[in-house]
Amino acid sequence: MSANQGKPSASENDWIRITSNDGFSFLVPRKVAVVSGTLKNMLSTESNFAEAASNTCPMSERGVIVEKICEYLTYKALYEKAPPKEEIPDFLERLAPEISLELLMAADYYDVPPPLP
């Protein structure tokens, strides 16, 4: 386990780096990243995982998949609490069929979104 970087990493406003397996990295706010159950566990301060200490989550997916996952997480974080009257854009049209199978498996693994309690 790498050494903690001086300060605790639990603050709400910091950024999480998500890296793909082909060298891309994406920065998202913590509150966006924790929409995914798997990422939430990775980043949980209780777990003592390296991810929590470094605020970096490696995803073993291609960059294009990671990008789409980040896009969905942001979309979900933004609109989940939206008032009922607000128009929510359809995410479906942003999904290209070429990546849908790969994305399905990734989404399944990363638990997006986590099941209801």
Add this chain to the structure above:
Amino acid sequence: MSRRNNVRGPTSALTEFLRESGITPTTIARRARTREVPQPVAGPSNTGQDDEDGGGEGGEENANGDDEQEYASDKLDESDEEEPAPKKRKLSKAAEAKLKAKEKAKQKAKAKGKGKAKGKGGDDDDFEDDEEDEEEDAYTALSKMWKDPSKPPVGNFEECAKCRKQFTVTKYTLAANPPPGYLCHACAKASGNDPFKKPAAPKRRKPAADKRNVVHFEERRFPSLSSLCIQVITKHIDDVEALGDIGGLNLDEISKSLARNRSLTAENAQLFYDVANTKLTLYDATNLLPSAFCTLASLNPNLTDLRLDFCGRMECSVMESWATGLPNLKRLELLGPFLVRIPAWLKFIKSHPQLEGFLITQSPRFDLECMQALANTCKALTELRLKEIGKIHDDFLIFVKKFKKLTYLELSYPGVPDALSEDALIDMMASVGKGLTHLDLSSNTQLTDGFLYEGIKPFATQLSTLILAKTPELTDAGVAEFFNTWGDAGTDNPPLTYLDMSRNHQLGSKALDALLQHSGNNLIYLNINGWKAASQDSLKSIAAACPELTCLDMGWCREVDDWIVKELMEQCDKMRELKVWGCQRITNNCPRRRNVAMQGVCTI
């Protein structure tokens, strides 16, 4: 009714019918006038107005009006079909108003004051048409004067209702209040009304649909990314190219993902179909209808291995089509084929003598006759599972004995828990026990320690998996004795790799020590769920005794605590899953390790 000639244009069937029944525009108009009830103004329908207009004008012996009516009633059909866009409607109204205006001009020439005599029905229409009229040309403007029956024509002389003076009616003349009569300009002004005030714009009626205020209590559900992906996949299911390189991906993983979302449908199941397929597994076939199962057979004719979970909608017709449609099938695993009846089972079994694996769970209809057919037809059977079969009883075992090549045998959770007697099971073991590597007799409540001594010990030679869950007659001392003496002279069974004796509440430390002694070195999976009496020392020794352990269920073992978990984490390098449901002594501080899934830690 008189006509100048008898030439009639084409009319609709409805008009023809109405005419034959004596219902003509004339009669309608007459009735409308005599009734004196204002026309209900609810619907924005065009047709009613057309009718009314025609009626109102063609009222008195007016041939012109009659023609008009026929024209209008033809439109009645049309407007029915093309329930109009608002713009269109307006246009037709304007045209109609023009027609009206023309006609009125003629009428004016013939008989003055006829406008005044117009029936009430006409009024309503005029009111509705007001807005349109405003936008129209001067030609129509003339008709406006005529349309207001309460007012004399402009230019007429009238006597003022108040001062009794004669005055000229103008556009601004007001009616007296209270009626009847009209006021001259001076009196109108004196009474406080501004004659030059523009009439308030008539309220535009809203369509009824807009008025309703429906409150939705439905909570908006946010679609998950998985479900969105599945939608895309389903949409493009026929377009294999669009879905990218499927071959490079693990189809089985996709199948699992679809199953987890319970979204495998007849459409997207095609993703997994291929003529060359020999193996197919669908983890959740809940949404597949019988026809989809038949499609499955015809699109995968070369299957040798088929597993379908939750195939509850499968019925006789499916089994019958599989009898011919899947000629090469060797292994069939079904969860929940409730609806398949005896004749269908028989037909399928008899058409597949080469069957090697027959594994079914939950069938209330699979009976002795089917079992007999299976034994007589499929002599090469190596795997047999009859789990949760409602009609299972001792006689089934006579036929189980006939399978000489069995390696995998599961007769668990019978419909009646004590349906299978211990003696019959021992007898069966004598015949098939030698070859078995997997034995599952869970929830056969008649099993006692005696079965271990007389059924397993003498006959089992290659057993690696033993599952005896929920067999509450087993005793701690008996099981301990069995494991201590298994491997003595005359019994040469290798240590077990998979042992499940969960929910046997009498078992405890002695049995645990003995089984660890016997199989500990090889155990990969151990389930001692519910061994409430197992002592702390015995539980602690699991870690040292089982170096290969990957999965352990210690649920409801009361003595389990953080220290035992610590031993396991430190010593069992291959551990992947640890279940500790109901272990009250475990705290939040219990040691964890990466890659070990710990389930059931519940602390207050």
